Amino acid sequence: MQELHDAPLAPLTTFRLGGPATRLVTATTDAEVVEAVRAADESGTPLLVIGGGSNLVIGDRGFEGTALRIATTGFHLDGTRLELAAGENWSDAVARSVEAGLAGIECLAGIPGSAGATPIQNVGAYGQEVCDTITEVVAYDRTTGETVTLTAAECAFRYRNSTFKDQPDRYVVLRVRFALEDAGGLSAPIKYPETARALGVEAGDRVPAARARETVLRLRAGKGMVLDPADHDTWSAGSFFHNPILSDEAYAAFLARVRDRLGAGTAPPAYPAGEGRTKTSAAWLIDKAGFTKGYGTGPARISTKHTLALTNRGQATTEDLLALAREVVAGVHAAFGVTLVNEPVTVGVSI
Known part of the structure; x- marks a missing residue:
């Protein structure tokens, strides 16, 4: 576990904005995440959890407390069941799932950030939301001091919201589990009109999942929604x-x-x-x-x-x-x- 003091946070956000944290801890395993959270809670130190930094606006004065950067990795596929570590790069995980011939998250390609953030916001785009495929979320419960597994129903997903957003200081996401679909390399049915038009198909049609992903990436890039340091x-x-x-x-x-x-x-x-x-x-x-x-x-x-x-x-x-x-x-x-x-x-x- 790496620790820095008076550490700049701007480089950890996609806005590249914000002042320093009193202390920055980088955790690369679930155990290190839990250890860092418990240490902050036991000492009464304010805690800021950072994944990919793509959904954060940090003040110019920074954060007086411990910033915890979750840098865990893990992509585990068992048939159509996918488990991602919270720190896994989301867009890369989408690409790997498509390469494996699975459907269900291909239209969420190019969304910046980490896998652990996706259930918090119930991330969605181009006709798909993660609540369509998430089955369970493994999280550390700061209220009980235990690691818990929440079902999709317990996550209370709705438009850009979830139980994690309702109780932002309670849970720290460790792993996210998905049930994807083996459609013989085809996508899930295309729902979003803009995506269907770009693909030249009707809503409800399926196309090769790789083609759906590539089309979404092209649409996102045209709107400045795919990270590019030069843009x-x-x-x-x-x-x-x-x-x-x-x-x-x-x-x-x-x-x-x-x-x-x-x-x-x-x-x-x-x-x-x-x-x-x-x-x-x-x-x-x-x-x-x-x-x-x-x-x-x-x-x-x-x-x-x-x-x-x-x-x-x-x-x-x-x-x-x-x-x-x-x-x-x-x-x-x-x-x-x-x-x-x-x-x-x-x-x-x-x-």
Whole structure:
């Protein structure tokens, strides 16, 4: 287990932002993870768990406490059952599962970060979510001091949420288990319209899983959503805001605001989100509120490729990023009466 003091955290995040941690511990085994967490808890030291750093906004003043970087590795395949260590690179794991001829996570290719973060956020993209295939999550329970195995039902998955997000200080994910599908090298049925169009197929069709993965990677790269150190559009956390889910009453009020602002014939994106609820597009809201691709004049700007990504152009501070985020939130609310909620976890700051 490696330990550093007054350690910079910016290099551990995809934003490349944030001040130092009082102490940085890097754990490469489950036992080391548990040891580090227990030590922090027993001493009353604040703890920040870092995986791939792709969903973190850390304040410029850093973190006063122990930052624990989970660097465990492990890709174990037994038939169609896959177990990943929390520190395993997610995108690499997707590639390996496709190479093994398995389907179920191929459309989640290119998402930055580690496997252990995927159940926390119930990561999803292009018609797939990890809750579709996760069977169990092995985690250290800081409340009981025991390592526990949670079933998918106990994880309480829903849109970009889970029991791990509900209780952020309770569980530290150690391993994630998936049930994939052997479809003879074909993908799971294609659900997302953009993916189907790019593949030239109808929704519900299957294609070679490798082709589905490659197509998703191409779509993501076109939006600056595949990490590239030379491309500042990828110095981001990907989608910065959740797609809002509105009650029927709130959606009716939103629709009236849209038509007042943009014309009676305007139809915003709308997707069923359970009984009495409708999901709309945060990217659409941001764009129609006047925050177009590349918006901003300072070192933090909206991506030139996708309005949903806020980016560090190379010299930004966290405060620069937060100022932009607050401007977007206020502008969207003023235009449409909808309050955007950030996806990334904030550390020592708020929006």
